[in-house]
Amino acid sequence: MSQAITPLHHSWSLLVDAGKCPPGTEWLDIVKLISSFASVESFWSAYNNVVPPSSLNVNSTYHLFRKGIKPMWEDPSNAKGGKWVMSMPRGRGQTDNVKRVDEWWMYTVLAMVGETMGEEGKEVCGAVVSIRKSQDKLALWINTTEKTAAIKIGQRWKDALKISDKTTLRFQAHADAVKSNSSFNNKIQYEV
Numbered sequence: 460m461s462q463a464i465t466p467l468h469h470s471w472s473l474l475v476d477a478g479k480c481p482p483g484t485e486w487l488d489i490v491k492l493i494s495s496f497a498s499v500e501s502f503w504s505a506y507n508n509v510v511p512p513s514s515l516n517v518n519s520t521y522h523l524f525r526k527g528i529k530p531m532w533e534d535p536s537n538a539k540g541g542k543w544v545m546s547m548p549r550g551r552g553q554t555d556n557v558k559r560v561d562e563w564w565m566y567t568v569l570a571m572v573g574e575t576m577g578e579e580g581k582e583v584c585g586a587v588v589s590i591r592k593s594q595d596k597l598a599l600w601i602n603t604t605e606k607t608a609a610i611k612i613g614q615r616w617k618d619a620l621k622i623s624d625k626t627t628l629r630f631q632a633h634a635d636a637v638k639s640n641s642s643f644n645n646k647i648q649y650e651v
Contacts (some may be wrong), residue, residue, distance in 0.1 A: 498590065523586050538633060577601075584601060614651050630650070
């Protein structure tokens with residue numbers, strides 16, 4: 460008896476990087492494919508067989524992107540877009556954030572592969588969870604910077620995360636990241 464396969468609307472790729480490039484190495488060379496999937500069953504197989512983000516080494520990052528989209532600002536699918544960012548401080552008194560990063564990552568990937576954040580299901584390119592010494596960051600990458608569309612997606616992501624109105628998500632354009640050569644230290648264009 461064969462199992463039924465439940466297809467997703469799109470195929471996705473889960474990648475990981477350890478954050479530090481050895482001299483003479485391009486960043487993309489350290490990004491490793493963990494799994495690609497196109498069904499609910501293969502998604503859960505991949506998701507359930509990796510360590511949660513909170514267990515990654517400091518400076519490591521998970522990237523979950525539509526198959527064929529590289530987790531880079533310059534990728535044609537990302538170049539005219541930006542990202543919504545949620546920062547989660549670490550350290551003394553912040554143990555809840557360290558534990559919640561796993562939950563928020565799960566909510567993010569479920570909303571992405573379930574196609575619940577964009578109007579047409581094409582706006583969301585991927586998501587990143589970056590584990591750092593002083594704060595972890597969760598980012599939702601989209602293919603637009605147009606204010607109305609970006610804010611709708613940001614609000615849907617906030618709803619998917621089940622976070623309070625006191626928590627602010629901030630939107631940054633990838634074009635600014637290219638100019639500054641920095642992932643997160645860029646002008647805030649919108650907030651929800």
